[in-house]
Amino acid sequence: MSGGQRQRVAMGRAIVRQPHVFLMDEPLSNLDAKLRVSTRTQIASLQARLGITTLYVTHDQTEAMTMGDRVAVMEDGVLQQVDTPMNLYQKPVNSFVAGFIGSPAMNMGTFTITDGGARVGNAVVPLSRDTLSALPPDGKIILGFRPESLQVAAEGAPGAFPMRVMLVEELGSDAFVYGELAEAGPPAHGALISEQVIARVEPHDAPRKGQTIWLTIRPGSEHVFSAETAKRLSA
Numbered sequence: 680m681s682g683g684q685r686q687r688v689a690m691g692r693a694i695v696r697q698p699h700v701f702l703m704d705e706p707l708s709n710l711d712a713k714l715r716v717s718t719r720t721q722i723a724s725l726q727a728r729l730g731i732t733t734l735y736v737t738h739d740q741t742e743a744m745t746m747g748d749r750v751a752v753m754e755d756g757v758l759q760q761v762d763t764p765m766n767l768y769q770k771p772v773n774s775f776v777a778g779f780i781g782s783p784a785m786n787m788g789t790f791t792i793t794d795g796g797a798r799v800g801n802a803v804v805p806l807s808r809d810t811l812s813a814l815p816p817d818g819k820i821i822l823g824f825r826p827e828s829l830q831v832a833a834e835g836a837p838g839a840f841p842m843r844v845m846l847v848e849e850l851g852s853d854a855f856v857y858g859e860l861a862e863a864g865p866p867a868h869g870a871l872i873s874e875q876v877i878a879r880v881e882p883h884d885a886p887r888k889g890q891t892i893w894l895t896i897r898p899g900s901e902h903v904f905s906a907e908t909a910k911r912l913s914a
Contacts, residue, residue: 690722690725694729698731699731699732700731700732700733700734701726701731701732701733701734702733702734702736703722703733703734703735703736704736705736705737705738706722706735707719707737707739707742708737715742719742719745719746722746723745723746726746735747740779740780740781740782741782743764744764744767744768744780745764747764748763749761749762749763750762750763750764750767752767752775752776752779752780754775754779759772759773759775759776760772760773760776767780768780768781770911771902771911772910772911773904773908773909773910773911774787774821774823774904774909775909777823777902777904778823781825783826783855783877784877785823785824785825785826785902786823786824786825786826786829786876786877787821787822787823788821788822789819789820789821789822789906790819790820790821790822791818791819792806792811792814792818792819792820793818795811796838797820797822797901797903799822799840799860800840800841800860800861801840802838802839802840803838804822804838804896804901805838805898806901806903806913807899807913809913810903810912810913813912814912819906819907820903820904820905820906820912821903821904821905821906821909822901822902822903822904823901823902823903823904824896824900824901824902825900826855826877826878826879827879828896828897828900828901829876829878829879829894829895829896829897830894830895830896830897831878831880831892831893831894832893832894832895833893834893835893836893836895837895838895838896839893839894839895840860840861840893840894840895841860841861841891841892841893841894842856842858842859842860842861842876842878842891842892842893842894843858843859843860843861843889843890843891844856844857844858844886844887844888844889844890844891844892845857845858845859845875845888846858846888847885847886847887847888849882849885850882851882852882853879853882854879854880854881854882854885855877855878855879855880856877856878856879856880856885856886856892857875857876857877858875858876858878858892859875859876860876861891876894878894901913
């Protein structure tokens, strides 16, 4: 009997008992990638049809985001945020949730505030007035921006910073570029936590390895957190 068949048999036995709540603890962990996808959709469809409250435990964020009506994110046994999948992605309450949710991961780093924005390399990323008013006295923030929030720009464009391309992942409908800041700037300006930048680009016009491209952060898409508490500052 295959892993998928065993899962269906186990669920069938549970369903005939007409429970009020299902508890599923990593039910797909022993399945291969293709079977995980098909079984995941079957479980989601079955749960929607039965209307039975289901508590689903998983380390796979794709399962959590695609199957959950509300998702609880925990770190070392401490609850960080309970929210809808979209709110977890768009409005993480702290830098841990921001870095945990999303694949590829969010670009994040600690930067210094200057001239009304965060200095990334030799460029200044402007921040909203509300965000600036909530800044701590030391003027340092954790700035996060997702790969799809980066836009390829002309060299020297306002707010643009250069990235040296180290790797290009061409996935057909998407392409992801991995690189490093070509101009890191003085240490006081800050640095990326991961020491790399990840950007989603047009798959039909992806840059080449070794090429330097210029990127800007789409206005309003940045995530700002306190460097001291890691809690969200931006709206």
